Amino acid sequence: MRVLAAVLLCLVTACSTAETTAPPPTGKFKVEQLASGLEHGWDVGFLPDGRLLVPQRPGRLALIDAGKVSTVDADFGDVLVAGEGGLMGLVVHPDFAATGEFTTCQTHRDPDDVRLVTWKLDGARATRVRDLLTGLPVNPSGRHSGCRPTLAPDGALLVGTGDTARPSIAQDRHSLGGKVLRIDLKTGNPLPGNPFLGSADTDPRILSYGHRNVQGVAVRDGGQVFTAEHGPAFDDEVNLIKPGANYGWDPSKGGTTADYDESVPMTDTSRFPDAIPAVWSTGKITEAICAADFLHGKQWGAMEGKLAVVALKGQKMLLLGLDPSGVLVDVTLPPEFDDKFGRLRAVRSGPDGALYVTTSDGTDDKLLKVTPAP
Template identity: 55%
Template sequence: MSPRPAALAAAALLASAGLAGCSSDTPSRGGSGSTTVPTASSGSSGSGGSGSEGGGGGLQVDVVAEGLANPWDIAFLPDGGAVVTERSGELSYLPSLEPGTEPVAISAPLDDVYAQGEGGLMGLALLPEPAQGWDQPKLVACLAHAEDGEPVDVRLVELTVDVENSRATRDRDLLTGLPVADGGRHSGCRPTMGEDGLLYVGTGDTADPAAPQDRTNLGGKVLRLDPATGEPAEGNPFADAADEAERYVYSYGHRNVQGVAQRPGTEEIWTAEHGPSFDDEVNRIEAGANFGWDPAQGGSVDSYDESVPMTDTERYPDAVAAAWSSGETTEAICGAAFLEGEQWGEREGLLAITALRGAKLLLLSIGDDGSVDEVEIPQDLVDDFGRLRAARTAPDGALYVTTSNGEDDKVLRITPES
């Protein structure tokens, strides 16, 4: 295996600047406090108001890997390493999750990736190992697919990764036909394996005004499917629908789902979703529910009207209100992962949400009834690393976050400060 060219170039630059001898210490940062903001109800902002110092102790932030470009997601492998997707269509293998790990380029047949705007090679998840086992791990990846340079769809593809030989094979298309826009807008596609063995996929509406409320369109939805077959999951809320696409739909009326996570020990699926210039949402998903985004105003307009409410309960009285909203501003929230393990102390069970525009991490405390009681903002992640995208909890309980600044992006490991 050989290091990625970008990583080699970065090392050469350090050497030429006379800094190579000073770079042996991997960057890390201990916690210097956090701000905790109470939230009384859905629609209150988790980033405003006068906060108080959080009581969960400091956080340790270590740079596991750097030299990446817009890393979109991370999946943890049985060997203790991880695979990272980059929006341009690159796959990288991290042989270790220790600080200072050199990313290794993975050769994969991904020349069809349509890397425009918000589209490209996106979400990633490790598929469950079958009873008979496997020789090499299998992943499912979301990608915007092009033919002859023109966007066709967003699709879920199955990959087998051979880390010893730094390559991946593309086994099959698990699901095709998710919509894609010419400019790649709202191409969100985040797969997450549920504890029930089913695959939950959050999608974007591609700025198509009709898509969120059209259950025959896979955009602006949470989908649920069987990862073994690629078919709609048994028991889906619209399993008897005449249209095949509708059978995949688990919930609808979404704008641009970016993060999908299952609350440990429960069947609850939670999502993080981009609002327009207001009302980013964190939602607790209900099977068959409408979450109320309708830029077509019930079909009365042809344009993509972003002035409508994220959850339009006047038009859709049964629409599910957000568990948390950013209110009058947007943080461009993105990845979502629950903190697991007793090492987190008082923070165990919090929902970690990354923010792109907000360049911060939000830690949401969720009550048994699904209400968000307060939001903690660790100060060591505010602006220091720029835009934050992916959030995934590793088997060891550490939280891993990727930056999304376009160059020299990083994989960060976040743990309680010892």
């Protein structure tokens, strides 16, 4: 087992931005393999008839029906597949039963950008309906592409984006990189209530800024938004998003260097006194945390309401207990996941209350279903 006692102690106590004040939840997980043969499954979308959509980073969309995997017939020929970029996050529209629509987030070539694309699924074929949002910055290498879309209870589309490993992007409020966006699912326009509506200095689609590479966006019952974000060699962060707030990542050091200086703090409160500290951080190590979602339903018992966060490098799942205001209460590591399934990319709470998790090793990746053990 790779997680040594010292690292576990760091994860649960010293590396957190709040002290443990309550005992950890009890309970065990049952993990079932639903499908295999995937390649970097990036997200999971749930269709009303029980089928699942899983975008794969190389530019393929899997349709999973009762464990059988087929490939959706769709033209992803303009997807820029490079490094961390490719076909990434996905959301199924709430009106899918009537429209058949879902939206993907993908790196794009000619012109080069990261964009959101809305599709219509008819059987096992998807046709492009519209480019919902274009012009997000992209690195030709694919580095720090983001890109995680999630629907909020009010129907808003929240999108976590990456800074493309460029020094000034995260603090540039005219750029959509290194941000959390809040947009209309049908038009891509900014929504009423966005913090920068009417501002000449900030794109009105921005909800928060100063992020490095947002990989997970999760919405809690009641509307609180949390993100999971990659740090460099330290300080992966889980953040509680506050509208209009700066989260303090600035590898340009206030524009004083043209280099992408990753030695700066993830949340630089010296340079930005109002920057929002992380709810939880890995401290001096990195786990490469990725997607996040909440456990929903009484079947989870003491674990109900915990935030599940999966990790790529760390090859584990973490459960974060949060009080009603979003302050960290405890962190636990379910042993069912520790180093047993490889790199973990996506985690989504399904309509049945189960967690759906993808592996991301690049060869024969899996889709897993996670429920409470009896």
